Structure formats: C-alpha cells, structure tokens
Amino acid sequence: MTATTPATTTPPAAQRAALAGIDLWHSFGRTEVLKGVSVAIAPGEIVALMGPSGSGKSTVLHLLGALLRPDVGSVWLAGRRIDQLSQNGRSDLRLHRFGFVFQFGDLIPELTLGENVELPLRLTGVKASTARRLAREFLDRLGVADQADRLVQEVSGGEAQRAAVARALVTSPEVILADEPTGSLDTITGELVLEAFVSAARDLGTAVLLVTHEARVAAWAAREVLLRDGRILGGVEQPSTHPSWTGQPKPLPSPAPPAGAPWPAR
Numbered sequence: 001m002t003a004t005t006p007a008t009t010t011p012p013a014a015q016r017a018a019l020a021g022i023d024l025w026h027s028f029g030r031t032e033v034l035k036g037v038s039v040a041i042a043p044g045e046i047v048a049l050m051g052p053s054g055s056g057k058s059t060v061l062h063l064l065g066a067l068l069r070p071d072v073g074s075v076w077l078a079g080r081r082i083d084q085l086s087q088n089g090r091s092d093l094r095l096h097r098f099g100f101v102f103q104f105g106d107l108i109p110e111l112t113l114g115e116n117v118e119l120p121l122r123l124t125g126v127k128a129s130t131a132r133r134l135a136r137e138f139l140d141r142l143g144v145a146d147q148a149d150r151l152v153q154e155v156s157g158g159e160a161q162r163a164a165v166a167r168a169l170v171t172s173p174e175v176i177l178a179d180e181p182t183g184s185l186d187t188i189t190g191e192l193v194l195e196a197f198v199s200a201a202r203d204l205g206t207a208v209l210l211v212t213h214e215a216r217v218a219a220w221a222a223r224e225v226l227l228r229d230g231r232i233l234g235g236v237e238q239p240s241t242h243p244s245w246t247g248q249p250k251p252l253p254s255p256a257p258p259a260g261a262p263w264p265a266r
C-alpha cells in the first residue's frame, strides 16, 4: 500500500476530471476488495464499470460517491478532495452534486414515486410547485408519469427503478453514479434510461459512471473500465481532455467475426 495522498495537491489524473478516485484500497474485515483502483471521469463522459459479481464494482461506486471512505487513496470532485470531509460535508455534497441510482433501490416506501423524485429538490430548497413540475417531467421522460401517485410497493420493480433514475437526474447533478440502473428493465425501457443519461452528459456535462454486467448497456458508454481481482485491468485511467460523448452510442457489439475472417477453430 502507498501512503494517503496529501489533501493539498490535486493529482494530475484528478485535475481535469469531474470525479476521480486515486489508488483506492478497501477491505471489509479481512477481505481486501480493492487493491489500488484508479478511475477518473471527465465532465460529459459516460464510463461503464464492468466486472464479475463480487469484484467490487458497488464498492468503487460507494467510495467515489463519498458513502464509504477508502482505507488508502483519495477521491476528488472537480479537483477538490472529498473523502476527508466530515460526515455533514459529504452528505451535503451527495445531495447537491451527485445523483445516485443504487443497485438494490432505495426509494422511500412511504412516499409515492412522484414524492420520491421531488424529495432531493425539496431538500435543496426548491419550491413545491417547481419540484412537482420537474419530477413529473423526468418521470414522463422515463415513461412512468402515470405511476407518479402510486406508492413504491404498488409499482413494478422496473417502474421503481425508472423512478430512482428520475430522482438521480432531477437535480441536474455534476455526477451520476448508477449501479445496474437497467438491471430490472427490458431493452426498450432500458434505452429510455440510457438516453436520459446521454442527454445529461451531452447537454449538461454530467459525468456518468454506469455499473453494468451487460455489454449491450456498456456499448452506450464512451469508455469501458474492467474491474478484476481488486484492480482495474489496463492500469490507471486518465480522463479525456474534452467531453468524450460523440453524440452516437458505440456500435453494438457484433457476434460475427469481421467479413472474411474465419471462425476460430474449437
């Protein structure tokens, strides 16, 4: 392990990044989950984080979102170190500057979908009528406006997941951290979610980290990062110097070999 990075100097990889984790190590008890993970996301960039189950993807997301503190390493938001902030400082950042979609959902069951989406706006002082209008707008974009008055338990898993995405987007955050945000969705509804992330990245410069198991979903990202055995395969990721979203998703992966190439011998 290396020593914790001093709080004062922004490492080069974090300087132009919207969000960067540098040399992150993390253990749960005796299980060492992350062994020096570095990842940086530029403003307007969508990065897909992939890796086997249990490889530490959610842990990376929780560290980057200042929900967990790394044992070693540092996390930087717009060039400012955030992992050493107080509990209150970190919750404040999470509310104002991040949008989260958690893997196992965390909508408040006592509230309707609409109220859940309004909540982060109300907590940041947006007036009720504006919060209501914006919440409806995002629920509509994700195809669940007609479920806005239903309680979480009265809607399907996929409808709740889309409301969670609406809640992450509604505050126009600088960064979205989304853990399997299309996991309960079919291809068409999954695309509504991905299109919403793309417009946030392209139109607002939101940096998006998208955890997924699906190549079809990762194909929407400008860059894929693979986590294995507690490390990022391919070494330290550098942020792009410009928003990397090109306006088009990468072509879908093709199962066929290039024309003229033989199928590999079995």
Ligand SMILES: Nc1ncnc2c1ncn2[C@@H]1O[C@H](COP(=O)(O)OP(=O)(O)OP(=O)(O)O)[C@@H](O)[C@H]1O
Pocket (backbone or CB within 6 Å): 028, 029, 031, 033, 051, 052, 053, 054, 055, 056, 057, 058, 059, 060, 103
């Ligand atoms: N709070 C915790 N306490 C103890 N161990 C944990 C805790 N959270 C995660 N782990 C362990 O850390 C490892 C990485 O977990 P993590 O949830 O980050 O994996 P993941 O890549 O997101 O997996 P999946 O694709 O299944 O969601 C796993 O072995 C898991 O059991």
Ligand SMILES: [Mg+2]
Pocket (backbone or CB within 6 Å): 057, 058, 059, 103, 179
């Ligand atoms: Mg996970």
